[in-house]
Amino acid sequence: MTLPSDESFLQGGGELGELIRNKNWSKTPLGHPSVWPQSLRTSVRIILTSRQPMFVWWGKELINIYNDAYKSIVGGKHPECLGQPAFEVWREIWHEVEPRTRQCLEQNTGTYDEALLLLMERNGYTEETYYTFSYSPIPGDDGKPQGIICANTDDTARITGERQMRTLQDLAKALLSLESNQAIYEASLDVLAQNPQDFPFATLYEVEESGNRLHLVGKTPAHLPEQLSAPILDLSQDAAHYQELSKAIGGSSIQLVSGITERFGELPSTFWQRSSDKALLIPILQSNHRLPFAILGVGMNPYRLVDEDYIGFFRLVSDQITSALSNAYAIKRERKRAEALAEIDRSKTIFFSNISHEFRTPLTLMLGPLEEMLNDPGDGTLQDNRKNVEITHRNAMRLLRLVNSLLDFSRIEAGRMQTIFRGVCLGRYTEELASSFQSLFERAGLDFEVKSEVKSAAYVDTEMWEKIVLNLLSNAYKYTLSGKVGVSICENGEFIEMKVSDTGTGIPADEMDKLFQRFHRVRNATGRSFEGSGIGLSLVRELVQLNHGTILAESELGKGSRFTVRIPVGRAHLESTDLVDESTPFDQIIPNSYGLDSLSLTEAETAGPHEISRHKSLEKVLVVDDNSDMRAYIAKILGTQYEVVIAANGIQGLEMMDAERPDVVISDIMMPVMDGIEMMKRIKNNPEFADTPILLLSARAGEESKIEGYELGADDYLVKPFSAKELQARVMAQLRLRKSRRHVNSQLRNVFEHAPVAICLLRGRNFLVEIANERIIEIWGKSAQAILHKPLEQGLPEMVPQGFKALLEKVYDTGETYVAEEMPIKLYRNGRSEMIYVKFVYEPLKEENGTISGIVVVADDITDSVVARKEIEGSAIRYKLAIEAARMGSFDWILEEERFIFSDRLAEIFGYADARDCTHTDFVSKIHPDDKPIRDAAVASAMLDGILFYEARIVWNDGSLHWIRLNGRAERDLANQPTRMYGTVLDITDERLQTAILEEKVYERTKSLAEKNRQLQESEERYQRMTEEVQDYAILLLDTDGTILNWNKGAEKIKGYSDKEIVGKNFTIFYLPEDRERQLPQTLITEARNSGRAIHEGYRIRKDGTVFWGSVTITALHDDYDNVIGFSKVTRDLTERKISEDRMQKYNAELEFQNRELEQFAYIASHDLQEPLRKIQMFSGMLERNLHDAEVSRRYFEKINSSAERMSDLIKAVLNYSRLSRIDEHFVKVNLNEVLQNVLVDFELLAEERSAHIDADMLPTVIAVPLQINQLFSNLIGNALKFTADSPRIRLSCRTLTGSDVGFEHNLYPDRLYVELVFTDNGIGFDQKYATQIFTIFQRLNQRTSFSGTGIGLALCKKIVENHQGFITATSESGKGASFYVYLPA
């Protein structure tokens, strides 16, 4: 079609060109194109040739003409909107459009809008769109604007894309280092709440293991109604209602829920005015699990089509939450493992200290009598010696039991307990075992009944069965003080049941479930003796289990307990791996003497409190110990000088305190019924006995336990084993101290009592009222009983809310005196609350060593003088008010009489110097003309309510401006006419001025705030631009073969390739060669294709060849027909997390190693511990036969003594070694010179005796555990002294060098600096081939007789050095001295 020449401007232009040409324009206000003005023609030509979306609106109606590119903007309105008035086309956003058109047409200026949000209906639904556009006026032929031309850019995709990226990025940042699920949920929802456009609401539900119940773990917005965010959802209740949810959980696929408003009602709007009608349920998946971990519910943006693209975004969001959760899970799992291992480690350490603790009591009792016998061999009568030997023997037996339990423990722990099953008639066998207890129970006055009805054989390890029976019976014996103990054995179906029941103290219900736990001891249980390491019952359970049986405990507190052991009948249940010994016919197996032999409970432990020696005039000592041997031993030591009374436990001890009022108390710590600590607390809290010194005996060695003892309030602390002389000296010192303390105290008390001020002494950090004089009690208004010897808080509870407790604590903690000049205090005195004023001082009470032990309070009640002063102050205020009043002017205007009476001050205020002739008008006329209406309004209002008030300006005659405030009343007659007005006037010019200045300031401040806001906004915009491109995530698209289709900034940052280099390559390029070889990339792609997603963590390669630890999620992308069309791949660089995880794993491995080592150690240690014990028993056996021969006896005694001492050394070493395994020791700076000096002081005597010569270089300071380094030096120097026959020469040299310069084969870092310490001696040395052997535990190179040693010392050294990441070795030649080389990090 050829156009008329004047319509050639309509040529081309694609579809719209065609449409425009064919449109019948005559029917529009524009008329036929041939009559269109030139400028319209030009504009239309422009848009038809442009590829930008553009339109022209022309004429009054702004008729719409647009081009092809603009079609996508008008969307569904095309083509009808061609030729329509703009008002019709953009009806829904006309309010936004119209002002802009007016600016163009009326002011002839263009507009510019960037990324303006417009809710447009382009495709049949209202859509969130962003446009950048400019309207430019088109001049008509008359030069005035006749139309508008507009160029548009659709920014919707950019703006929404950026917003979503920001959410993803924020999520990445917020979730990276979180470790708890709840924190992840909260942080995720916080981030989602920042994007209310895409998340009008969101909920997070955790899915229970069953998949049927969900728990709400977070939501946004906070006011989301409950219908949509019920705390718990139960899918089994209403399956139809939750069908989408079930699908989301069961199928692990995203579900779209529609009709939200219909189902749940209108929702609160967050960003959009319209509420979401659709929601997505997105499963948060966990790898290797059928069910999702959680469900994320998201309300859909009402202005956005829910298409695959949009769902893809939510999938990325859920991926992030998923990976954060699985990270947290991994970290948690590692940490849990670490905690579990540390717990095992800790309990082992406890076990070791417990066991060595238990060793000490019998040792004291062995060493004590032996010392005595050796000290006076001549006088010892046969009888005395026999008794001593008996004690020694009995305690050696006890030690043996303990060692055995240590051995059993370590065997079980190491899984080394081997069960050898033998067929045995359990009925008869148990009867025989139990019968050996008969006499024991009889002697204790208990009924003992054994019943058996079993004939069948059971397969058990007979030795273990003995231990089971023995332990259960000893337990029953221990905890049954009267009544009956019964053992019954019967067949019950396929089982043989043994019941051991007693009428003892029973077990509290809350202890039942811990009963079989290792190391657990029922605290303060009433029983006969309290010996044991806390593994008896746990051992029983382990043994029963090893025999394929079960054990059950029932108990009622105060009534007794019953333990039931069930063992299967016959041998059918035995497994092929079980060892069975058929060599002995079952009825011929009888118990050996193990039961009787190791049970020496027969010693009389029940001895009640009775006095051992009475010396009326002497000072009195109370000895509290549950061990009768120990009581007797102490009583014997002290009996010559003091009157000794005894008690067997804490309760008896307290009774004796009341009855005997001893001068000093000596108590054991661990005792049944009530332990020593509890007893001590009660004594110290009783004001009557508080000053009685208490000396605690403990078997627990070590500095910490000593400190613990003192902290608990012990006056002295003695560690077993102790010597008689030591005990005597300590008791004497305590008594002397007490005497002088009493003297000082009574003097002090005297001073206090008579002081003219109120004084009290608060002791300890709980502020026990130790002394309070009458005056202060009077101030407090309480009775002396209510307040004395109690924590102040208890007697005076009102002090806490008033902050005095905090004040006292501050003084106590800082040691700074606090002075209050005039402190109001509210007290409840005489039944009512009173306010008093007190001047007081809190003075910290310091002990000689500088520690603070209490606070002295000196107070003075100054209420009377304060009240008096306050009264004076009160009248001063009133006076001021009066002056103020004087500054007021007053007036009285009687309208009826036309009289205006006023004060001089009023005239002054109005600027009249002499106002005698002034009238009412003279005053009113002074009011500023602008403020007249204020005055008139105020008068009118006063007619209504009678109150007259206004503030106004007045102008003086000299032209100056003044402000007044008028306060008055109006009186009216019945006709509501004013009759009289009166009141006061105040000059408020100054006040006003102040306000004006203030307002000015506020204004300025607001301005600067606004400026700041603007700057902030700008920087925010900058930030937005900056974060346009995501950096934390590599997000890429792959086609079905894994070829990379696109690439983002994050990918470039993480992997190093630019998009040009990588697009088109296959993603296998990121994988390590070995991963490629094992087809990992293909496996992942296949997994994603089949199950929708593949998650993997592993090392990947960067462009530069370096590796990083990546967390990768590959998600399959589907088309509408569910065909896989490609994959999205999100990679995160988690190298740092990986490193920290690896570190954690290494730590766990170390812990495991330590545990193994400790087990090994326990096993070997118990072997070595048995040796001296066996000897003690052998020698005491031989001794008993040779008591008549003094010479032989003496030799045997010496042997026993040295064995016991050796035992003691061993136990000390065991404890030290087990302490080394503690992982929580602190590394600090340690000056090695000081360490050396300390050690040399310890060895002073020995060194002198051997005339040793020791010299050393200047030593450096290292970072180390002080105790351990001390031990290291002590062992090495001790060894050098010990293993040198005479005149030892020891040299300690030192230098610094790098690891690579160390001359031995070692495991040190080559480029790290080390301190080399060489301990050289001239002793016996050793053969170089044993150089490594000497550092293994219990390895001795020399016969014990020639040189002493436990075999642990050097192992200890090695361990210490390894703890410090160092290295130790030794060189020597037999007979020529040795050199020990220690390397510690410098």
Add this chain to the structure above:
Amino acid sequence: MASPRQCLFIDDDVDDQEFFCDAANSIDPDLECMFASNGIDALEKLKDEAFLPDFIFIDMNMPKMNGKETLEEIRKIERLNAVSVYIYSTAAAPRTTQEMLALGATDFLIKPSSVQGLQELLGKILK
């Protein structure tokens, strides 16, 4: 009367040597007890071809050459094949026991902790 029986007791602990000798002689007063304080010392003594003990007792835990090594060495000496060699130790893990028996120990004895126990133990062996 036949020449008195001989036994070699290898243990670094002189107390144990004393216990052993006392108990052994209480059963067979003619028994000659020889001592060695470690494996090396024992092997030195056994080099003397004229010395053919009837019994050998070896402690497990000794310096320089421990019980296991000593046992291995002794079992290499052909002329001692018929001699009963007992391991004599403080305590035993089942695994160690098995190991020692496999290396040719006649039995694995645990050191008793009473004189009477030791006498009973040796009684069974020496009779």
